[in-house]
Amino acid sequence: MGSTLTNPFGTALALFRSKLGGNSRAVFWCLNHDKKLVERCPPSQKRLKSNGKRQMLARRTKSTLRGGWRIALLWSASASALWALKPDSASGRGTNIFSPASTPAKSISDLSAFVLVITGIIFLVVFALLFYSVVRFRARASDGGREPAQVYGSMQIELAWTIIPILIVVVLFLATARVIHAIQDAPEPPGALDVIVIGHQYWWEFRYPKLGIVTANELHIPVSDLDHSTPTFLRLLSADTDHSFWVPELAGKTDLIPNHPNRMWMDPQREGVFLGQCAQYCGTQHAKMLLRVSVDRAEDFSAWVRAQQKPAVEDPSAIAGRRVFEQNACMNCHAVGGTPADGRFGPDLTHLMSRATIAAGAAENTHDNLRLWIQNPSAIKPGSLMPAMKLSDADLDAVVSYMETLR
Amino acid sequence: MSSNVITASVGQTEARPWVDELHQWLTTVDHKRLGILYILSALLFLMIGGVEALIIRIQLMHSHNNFVSPEVFNRMFTMHGTTMIFFVAMPVLFGFANYLVPLMIGARDMAFPRLNAFSFWLSFLGGLLLYFSFLGGSGLYGAGNAPDVGWWSYAPLGARAFSPGHSSDYWTLALLVSGFGSIGTAINIIATILCLRCPGMKINRMPLLVWMNLVMAGMVLLAITPLSAAQIMLLIDRYLGGHFFDTQAGGSAVLWMHFFWIFGHPEVYVLIIPCFAFMSEIIPVFSRKPIFGYPVMVAATVCIGFVSMSVWAHHMFTIGMNSYANSFFTLTTMAVGVPTGIKIFNWIGTMWGGRIQLKTPMLFSIGFLFQFLIAGLTGIMMAASPFDWQLSLSYFVVAHFHYVIVGGILFALFAAFYYWYPKMTGRMLSERLGKWHFWLFLIGFHLTFDVMHIPGILGMPRRIYTYEPGRGWDTLNFIISIGAFIQALAILVFVANLVISYFKGARAGNDPWDAWTLEWSISSPPPAYNFATVPAVASRRPLWDLKHPEDPDSRYE
DSSP: OOOHHHHHHHHHHHHHHHOOOOOOOOEEEEEEETTTTTEOOOOOGGOOOOHHHHHHHHHHHHHHHHHHHHHHHHHHHHHHHHHOOOOOOSSSOOOTTTSSSSHHHHHHHHHHHHHHHHHHHHHHHHHHHHHHHHHHTTTOOTTOOOOOOOOOHHHHHHHHHHHHHHHHHEEEEHHHHHHHHHHHTTOOOOOEEEEEEEEEEEEEEEEETTTTEESSSSSEEEEEOOSSSOOEEEEEEESSOEEEOTTTTTTOOOOEEEEEEEEEEEEESSSSSEEOOSSSOTTGGGOOOOOEEEOOHHHHHHHHHHHHHHHHOOOOHHHHHHHHHHHHHHHHHHHHHHTSSSSSSOOOOTGGGGGEEEETTTOOOOHHHHHHHHEEEEEEEGGGGSOOOOHHHHHHHHHHHHHHOOO | HHHHHHHHHHHHHHHOOHHHHHHHHHHOOOOHHHHHHHHHHHHHHHHHHHHHHHHHHTSSSTTOOOSOOHHHHHHHHHHHHHHHIIIIIIIHHHHHHHHHHHTTOOOSOSSSSHHHHHHHHHHHHHHHHHHHHHHHHHOOOGOOOOOOOOTTTTTTTTTTTOOOOSSSHHHHHHHHHHHHHHHHHHHHHHHHHHHOEEEEOOGGGGGGHHHHHHHHHHHHHHHHHHHHHHHHHHHHHHSSSSOSSGGGGGHHHHHHHHHHHHHHHHHHHHHHHHHHHHHHHHHHHTTTTTOOOHHHHHHHHHHHHHGOOOOOOGGGGOOOOOHHHHHHHHHHHHHHHHHHHHHHHHHHHHHTTSOOOOOHHHHHHHHHHHHHOOOOOOOOHHHHHHHHHTTTTTTHHHHHHHHIIIIIIEEEHHHHHHHHHHHHHBBBBOOOHHHHHHHHHHHHHHHHHHHHHHHHTTTOBSSSOOOOOTTSSSHHHHHHHHHHHHHHHHHHHHHHHHHHHHHHHHHHHHHHOOOOOOGGGGSSSTTTSOSOOOOOOOOSSSSHHHHOTSSSSTOOO
């Protein structure tokens, strides 16, 4: 416990004890109507015998132990249960807010640890007071039904437990305000990557305006190191309802609200795939609006950019599937670069096969899943806005093979 | 004597056929009967909301569960939240206020008995409207069912484009109608407290329960009115071509958020302040000491009333307010913890040096203190807005506000039930069943809501009907669901206790707890007119003065 905090509490505790006294003191204080402290000796207290007191002490020790044992057991049981369940975030693909991989998430995590320590200390102090008073001042048969001393209050104690919390609030507020400013008011450096994120019911659209890339559900950004920072700045928009962009290990969440553009940034210092998902309830399939952020090494990222900038692969063997795609409603909602298909209601499919998942992360991008998804989206994601296209088996197979050429 | 005549007529009432009895209950303007009606309707909706919670918990027991469809799940959490806030918590607290305030200030009824009956039936009608949506609303995708837009119905999800049919109209109308009922009751409580106090009951001698209900009623007036205004605007949007919240026509989703939360956060205090009131009556009686620091408790309550009107946007830290707004609401939210902390300290100060009787009402009160302490501290964590950018909209928040509403409000309510049931019915609740109820509920509560903080820290958002395996959420959710069933079992014990004790409980007598406020000076249940002669008081604890003529409080105040 930090000395700056225990000392005021210790003082308050001492005041508390000296003012309230407990059973052993026959002098009590109360506030009279003139708000002055007057000494008051309750008639019931005068008859307290020292012999009775000793007996009470013995009984009290026993019951304290019993109560304490019970609570200790409860706490250790729950603590060990929690420890056993502690998920292994080192195995990767975790979404633990306390394993940050980027500056905003790191400063939030540090602030959180500070707030946790302070609130933890407050908890221990107040819980100790509560526990002590319940155990120590329990009614006992030896009380003989006498009323305890009638104490009405004390202005000094009230002042103590008003001023100390105010000081704690000031400290917490200043620490928090620094972090708010550092994260929210960070200027965008010239080398930063810009991405526009558009939330749709129930998928993510990513646009890289300076690079001419449109993709969906799997965001690729470059890794950033502290010496040579290449942060990514996201501009958050919504096409329909409210959504929230949350990848816990990279940054706190920010909502995507129609007519209310927002901004957030991240500078991941670790490569890998970071998971997240929509955090603001956005409709039926809010649960399966998943999000993957792939943090790539600089050269991998430029390779990915070059691949994404190309138009769709034209594979003559898949011409039948392409015809089905373009003669049905598919192309009204989906775009395939370099073809007449330019729908914007659903995800861009130009480089569909470069993505690991389909349906906003609800299924892996495999042949069978792709087929099932086109045949009956509700089997994977009930309530999804993609309709079942009711294609014949032959057409279905053709479209799936066409999709599989879109690398 | 006049009381004999009235007793005789009460005897005749009992002999009447049940149709007459029912007619009397339906047409009553007696504050005590209306209070009980409020409480019974809240218990009915508590059962329904509880079943909805269990459906949610079964669905989340393991990843990729298919117990209910996503549509049904979304309806369940919408209905659970709306029901528990508007048709359980508010009515049950209004019920206790209705029953207790006139008795505690020595009045014969509320100031406006007819308005009182009107307000109750409006609130109840609101609940019926909400549940009529299961039959009459056609929800998203023409499914014909209850609203599924969440209990705060964020724009534009509540607009016609995203919520066709009438299910969210029933939600809107239910809140509008019950809101008018709440405003009526709030006016009534304020008028009663200001105008009908018995001789000698100066404003600084009122029991703390009365003080706190006065503050609560004032906050209801300030909080419910913007909500009602917003509901009317939403109806204009949906049916008269308005564009307040219709983002597709340039409306503002953020405006709805402000309207909702400027209601929504004071609402939390509207619910918790009456529970502070219960604590401030029950803890002194079972510690056998007066409340520690009465004037400071009053000041802290009024202070919470004011400060909590300026903290609403801490529900909106993730919507992209600028850094100054975020800092301001961080400061106000942390500041409201100071008067709240003072209250906890004062309750502990009341117990300190007392002779604490661990009867069921006191057990629930100690449970309240412990859980409310933790709820307050997790609240401080989320007041730090960057921390909230991670925790908001996650299961951590769900755990936090259930800690407030179940661990705080519901525990305080159970304490109030065990404490005042003898006054309302003339029978004691069984202590044995009460202890079973307490321990079962305590274990279930902590199993559910202690564990629920962890998936939030591990990135699990709220309101998802299912989740992917391998995220470390499965086992945790399984434990949470088990705890929910233990709580449900405890609630059944409680209801059994209410029913069995009504017929077989020990006779309570006027004053079973050896308490100090005026309601314990009259018979249990009190006669229709409450007080045969209007009492006069000389201190904050009139019955203490009566029982201890050698050492009355009035000498020190």
